[in-house]
Amino acid sequence: MVRVAVLENDRCVNGESCSFVCGNVCPVNRAGKECITLPEDRDNSAKRLVPIISEELCIGCNICVQKCPVDCIYIENLVQELKESPVQRFGENAFRIYRLPAVKGGGVTGLIGRNGIGKSTILKILAGQIIPNLGDWKKKGDYDSVISFFRGKELQNYFGALKEGGTKVSYKPQNITDIPKVFKGNVKGLLEKAARPEKLSEISRELNIEKILGRDLSALSGGELQRVAIAACALREADFYAFDEPTSYLDVRERLNCAHVIRSVAQGERGVVLIEHDLAVLDYLSDYIHLLYGKKGVYGIVSNPKSTRNGINEFLEGYVHDENVRFRREELRFEVKPSADYRKKKVAATYPAMEKSFSGFSLHVDEGDLREAEVIGVLGPNGTGKTTFVKMLAGLESPDGKKSGLDFKVSYKPQYLVAQPGITVGEFLDSQNIDKSLYRNEVDRRLSITELQHHRLDELSGGELQKVAVGVCLSRLDSDVILLDEPSAFVDVEDRLNIANAIRSVVDSKRKVAMVVDHDLLFQDYVSDRLMVFEGEPSVKGVCHNALPMREGMNLFLKGLGITYRRDGQTGRPRINKAGSQMDEDQKKKGEYYYTV
Ligand code: SF4
Ligand code: SF4
Known part of the structure; x- marks a missing residue:
C-alpha cells in the first residue's frame, strides 16, 4: 500500500496552541518507533518545529488527523498501487504528482480535474518553468534524469527538445492580474512584441480587442485583460501552447471566440494543452482529455489520454474505466427536466x-x-x-x-x-x-x-x-x-x-x-x-x-450566438453542435437551439 502523508507546514501551531499532539497520540510512536518526529534544532534557533511523518512507518490509523487542532495533517492511501514514483514532489510531507499528460502536435489536449490537484503545476512543467524532481525533493530537477525517466514515451522527445531549446513554448498563466505589473504600456505594445505580427489584426478582430489596442494595460477590465492575454499567447511563434483557464471573466460569446482562436493555433505540428472548468468549452475545444484525480493538496494522478467524450463522461461518472479506479462515490448527472409551468407557482x-x-x-x-x-x-x-x-x-x-x-x-x-x-x-x-x-x-x-x-x-x-x-x-x-x-x-x-x-x-x-x-x-x-x-x-x-x-430563454440566447446544443446520451450533459453539421442545421430550422426533447 502506497501511503501519502501531507502536513501543511505554515498552518501547524506546534509550540503555540499545540504541544506536539500528533506525535503524542500516534500509536506507532507509542509503541516506541519514530513515526512522527520533530526535526533537530541544535542551536535553538527555530521559531517553530514542524513535525515530520514517516510514510514508511505510518499504519494509516488517522488518529493524528482527527486530533490535530488545526486540521493540517492529511493521511491518504493511494487509490491503487502506483508502480512509478512521483514526477514532482514538493517536500517530505508535501503534495506530489504522478505521471504527465502526453503532448500531441496538431491537436488540443484538455486537462480536467479538481482545483489543488496539480493541473497548473503540470502546465508549468510542460512549459519548461519547472524541471520535475522525480520525487526527490531534496535536489533540483535536471532534464537528463527526466529524459531517462520517460524513455520510450512521447515525453522523452518532448523534454529532449525542451532541454536543447528546440521546443519553443507559449504560456498563458492562470493569474493574469500580474500582466500590467510586468509589462508597462498599452495593449498594442504588448501584442507587437509577439513574433507573428501578420496575425495581429485577425486575432484582435476574433477576440474583439481592436477598440482597446491603444489602452493602457493597467486600465483593462478582467475580461479585456483575459482576451489580451490569450491574444499575446496565440500570437507568439511556438511549438507548444499552454492555456491555463482561458475563459475566466469571459461571457459566453467571448468564450466561443477564445475557443476559435485556440483551435486555430493547434495546426500542423503545434500542440496545445489546456486547463478549463467550463465543460461546454472544454468539450468543444479538446481532441483528447486527461483526467486528474487524487486528493486535493495531497496528491494528483494523471490518467491515460481519452477521447473528449469519454474523458468528460468518465469524469462525471467518477470512474476511470481503463484503470478500474473510482475517485468519487457519486456520479454527476444532468437531469433533462421537462419545463415546468412557472405560472402555477x-x-x-x-x-x-x-x-x-x-x-x-x-x-x-x-x-x-x-x-x-x-x-x-x-x-x-x-x-x-x-x-x-x-x-x-x-x-x-x-x-x-x-x-x-x-x-x-x-x-x-x-x-x-x-x-x-x-x-x-x-x-x-x-x-x-x-x-x-x-x-x-x-x-x-x-x-x-x-x-x-x-x-x-x-x-x-x-x-x-x-x-x-x-x-x-x-x-x-x-x-x-x-x-x-x-x-x-x-x-x-x-x-x-x-x-x-x-x-x-x-x-x-x-x-x-x-x-x-x-x-x-x-x-x-x-x-x-x-x-x-x-x-x-x-x-x-x-x-x-x-x-x-428555460426553453424559450435558451433558444433566444443561443439564437443570438448562432450555436445549437445537443444532449449527451449517457450523462445528459449539453454539448455544442459542430457548426454546419446535420444536427446543427436541423435544430436551427426547427428553432430548437437547445432542447431537442
Ligand atoms: S495516521 Fe500514521 S502518523 Fe498518524 S497517528 Fe496513525 S500511524 Fe501515526
Ligand atoms: S497536531 Fe497539528 S498543530 Fe499539533 S504539532 Fe501536530 S501537526 Fe502541528
Missing part, C-alpha cells in the same frame, strides 16, 4: 420597470416577477448591465428618478469578493447571521466549507473563498431572495455542480427564490427554472425583459 416577489444611466451607458429593465421555490438564471454579454440590475434589487444602486420600492429582503453575493483579513473561516461564519441547521444540512454537506474552518479567510484560494461566500449567502437568515453574481468564478467543475445542488436544495427546501448571474451554460442548465436574457451593446446599452421559461 405562487408569486413570491415583484419588481417594477427600472432605468439606470451612467457614463455613456443606459439600462432598461422591464417589470418582472419572482416565483416561490424558483431559480432564475441570468445570461447576457459582459457590459450589458446584469450586475447593475442585481445591485438595484439588492438596494445597492438606485434606479434613475425614483426609489426602487422593493419590498423583499435579499441576501447578496457580489461578483468580486474581498476577504476580511486576519480571521479564520470559522470565525467569519460565527460572525454571520446564518441559519445554522440550513447551513449544516443543505450547504456544508455539499460544499465542505467546514474543512476550511481553521484556514485564514485572506489565505484561501479564489475557489475556496467563492464557496465560503456562496455558502453564507445561501444560509443567511431573514432573506426571501438570494442574489448570486457569478458563483462559479474560480470554482472547479465538481464544485460548480456542488454549488448548483446547494442552491437548488436551499431554494426547494425553504421555498425561497434565487437569481443567479453566470456565464457557464452547463451550470445554468443544471440549476435554473427560468432565464433572464440581457441584450444590447456592451458598455453602451442593456435591455432585459421578464424571465422566460
Whole structure:
C-alpha cells in the first residue's frame, strides 16, 4: 500500500496552541518507533518545529488527523498501487504528482480535474518553468534524469527538445492580474512584441480587442485583460501552447471566440494543452482529455489520454474505466427536466420597470416577477448591465428618478469578493447571521466549507473563498431572495455542480427564490427554472425583459450566438453542435437551439 502523508507546514501551531499532539497520540510512536518526529534544532534557533511523518512507518490509523487542532495533517492511501514514483514532489510531507499528460502536435489536449490537484503545476512543467524532481525533493530537477525517466514515451522527445531549446513554448498563466505589473504600456505594445505580427489584426478582430489596442494595460477590465492575454499567447511563434483557464471573466460569446482562436493555433505540428472548468468549452475545444484525480493538496494522478467524450463522461461518472479506479462515490448527472409551468407557482416577489444611466451607458429593465421555490438564471454579454440590475434589487444602486420600492429582503453575493483579513473561516461564519441547521444540512454537506474552518479567510484560494461566500449567502437568515453574481468564478467543475445542488436544495427546501448571474451554460442548465436574457451593446446599452421559461430563454440566447446544443446520451450533459453539421442545421430550422426533447 502506497501511503501519502501531507502536513501543511505554515498552518501547524506546534509550540503555540499545540504541544506536539500528533506525535503524542500516534500509536506507532507509542509503541516506541519514530513515526512522527520533530526535526533537530541544535542551536535553538527555530521559531517553530514542524513535525515530520514517516510514510514508511505510518499504519494509516488517522488518529493524528482527527486530533490535530488545526486540521493540517492529511493521511491518504493511494487509490491503487502506483508502480512509478512521483514526477514532482514538493517536500517530505508535501503534495506530489504522478505521471504527465502526453503532448500531441496538431491537436488540443484538455486537462480536467479538481482545483489543488496539480493541473497548473503540470502546465508549468510542460512549459519548461519547472524541471520535475522525480520525487526527490531534496535536489533540483535536471532534464537528463527526466529524459531517462520517460524513455520510450512521447515525453522523452518532448523534454529532449525542451532541454536543447528546440521546443519553443507559449504560456498563458492562470493569474493574469500580474500582466500590467510586468509589462508597462498599452495593449498594442504588448501584442507587437509577439513574433507573428501578420496575425495581429485577425486575432484582435476574433477576440474583439481592436477598440482597446491603444489602452493602457493597467486600465483593462478582467475580461479585456483575459482576451489580451490569450491574444499575446496565440500570437507568439511556438511549438507548444499552454492555456491555463482561458475563459475566466469571459461571457459566453467571448468564450466561443477564445475557443476559435485556440483551435486555430493547434495546426500542423503545434500542440496545445489546456486547463478549463467550463465543460461546454472544454468539450468543444479538446481532441483528447486527461483526467486528474487524487486528493486535493495531497496528491494528483494523471490518467491515460481519452477521447473528449469519454474523458468528460468518465469524469462525471467518477470512474476511470481503463484503470478500474473510482475517485468519487457519486456520479454527476444532468437531469433533462421537462419545463415546468412557472405560472402555477405562487408569486413570491415583484419588481417594477427600472432605468439606470451612467457614463455613456443606459439600462432598461422591464417589470418582472419572482416565483416561490424558483431559480432564475441570468445570461447576457459582459457590459450589458446584469450586475447593475442585481445591485438595484439588492438596494445597492438606485434606479434613475425614483426609489426602487422593493419590498423583499435579499441576501447578496457580489461578483468580486474581498476577504476580511486576519480571521479564520470559522470565525467569519460565527460572525454571520446564518441559519445554522440550513447551513449544516443543505450547504456544508455539499460544499465542505467546514474543512476550511481553521484556514485564514485572506489565505484561501479564489475557489475556496467563492464557496465560503456562496455558502453564507445561501444560509443567511431573514432573506426571501438570494442574489448570486457569478458563483462559479474560480470554482472547479465538481464544485460548480456542488454549488448548483446547494442552491437548488436551499431554494426547494425553504421555498425561497434565487437569481443567479453566470456565464457557464452547463451550470445554468443544471440549476435554473427560468432565464433572464440581457441584450444590447456592451458598455453602451442593456435591455432585459421578464424571465422566460428555460426553453424559450435558451433558444433566444443561443439564437443570438448562432450555436445549437445537443444532449449527451449517457450523462445528459449539453454539448455544442459542430457548426454546419446535420444536427446543427436541423435544430436551427426547427428553432430548437437547445432542447431537442
Ligand atoms: S495516521 Fe500514521 S502518523 Fe498518524 S497517528 Fe496513525 S500511524 Fe501515526
Ligand atoms: S497536531 Fe497539528 S498543530 Fe499539533 S504539532 Fe501536530 S501537526 Fe502541528
